Amino acid sequence: MNRILFETSEICDDIATFGGVRAEHVLNVLHGEVGQRLKTGVVDGPIGTSEIVEIQSGATREGGPVIRVRVCHEAASLEPWVDLVLAPPRPRVMKRLLPQLATLGVGRIFLVGAKKVEKDFWGATLLKPENYRPLLIDGLMQGGTSILPTLETRRNFRKFLNEELDAIFPGTRRIVAHPYAKEASVAVPRRETTPDPRLLLAIGPEGGWTDEEVALLEAKGFARYSLGPRILRTDTATIALLAKLNTEDL
Numbered sequence: 001m002n003r004i005l006f007e008t009s010e011i012c013d014d015i016a017t018f019g020g021v022r023a024e025h026v027l028n029v030l031h032g033e034v035g036q037r038l039k040t041g042v043v044d045g046p047i048g049t050s051e052i053v054e055i056q057s058g059a060t061r062e063g064g065p066v067i068r069v070r071v072c073h074e075a076a077s078l079e080p081w082v083d084l085v086l087a088p089p090r091p092r093v094m095k096r097l098l099p100q101l102a103t104l105g106v107g108r109i110f111l112v113g114a115k116k117v118e119k120d121f122w123g124a125t126l127l128k129p130e131n132y133r134p135l136l137i138d139g140l141m142q143g144g145t146s147i148l149p150t151l152e153t154r155r156n157f158r159k160f161l162n163e164e165l166d167a168i169f170p171g172t173r174r175i176v177a178h179p180y181a182k183e184a185s186v187a188v189p190r191r192e193t194t195p196d197p198r199l200l201l202a203i204g205p206e207g208g209w210t211d212e213e214v215a216l217l218e219a220k221g222f223a224r225y226s227l228g229p230r231i232l233r234t235d236t237a238t239i240a241l242l243a244k245l246n247t248e249d250l
Contacts (some may be wrong), residue, residue, distance in 0.1 A: 004039065005041050033055070034053065043137060045077075046075055048075050050069035051069060055068075082246075087114035087203065087205035087209070088234075093233070104243070109151045113155035115213065116210070175201050201245065202222055225245075
């Protein structure tokens with residue numbers, strides 16, 4: 001954790017009270033003590049620092065510590081720079097991937113029902129907010145930011161592209177990951193020439209996009225982009241693409 005994040009409900013009169021994994025981290029990793037300042041922030045809110053004002057050992061129901069800090073959050077968090085249309089992998093892979101998406105600066109995540117997505121994925125308990133939200137917050141604390149990614153599902157891929165995409169992402173630069181692209185199939189508008197400087201990235205399922213799906217994406221202005229001829233797992237490809245695109249002058 002490079003920044004401890006609090007829910008708004010945990011703060012009262014500029015005092016945040018917390019226990020659990022965050023408190024254990026402060027004491028065991030940061031060697032926290034009264035008077036020490038920590039990097040902190042509010043989920044979906046400002047960031048700053050907090051001063052430890054009290055440490056109570058064994059104060060939780062499980063016998064863990066509780067820490068109280070005086071917060072000073074006056075700075076804006078780094079904003080997301082990319083949104084994602086993702087054909088989801090298996091739930092256990094998705095569970096590993098979600099924190100890293102938050103860490104790497106993804107803002108909106110749309111999970112879409114591409115042809116090769118396993119049908120039983122849509123019944124996964126991971127899709128419940130109470131299960132995926134803590135994973136995204138973990139990723140934010142690692143990255144030191146506070147803007148929580150949103151996650152939505154669209155099982156009908158064609159309908160999403162034809163009826164919703166342009167309204168949700170008007171004027172965005174769009175890239176579709178495709179291992180067989182030698183170069184972009186259409187020019188990607190530069191950041192300074194588009195109404196929305198954020199990038200929209202589409203990543204296919206483990207078996208890849210079908211030819212029909214690639215054609216649909218290209219018809220909606222997505223340019224093909226390749227990391228090379230090797231076919232990567234979804235989580236590997238996603239992390240590699242985000243890392244590479246974040247450093248390119250598109």
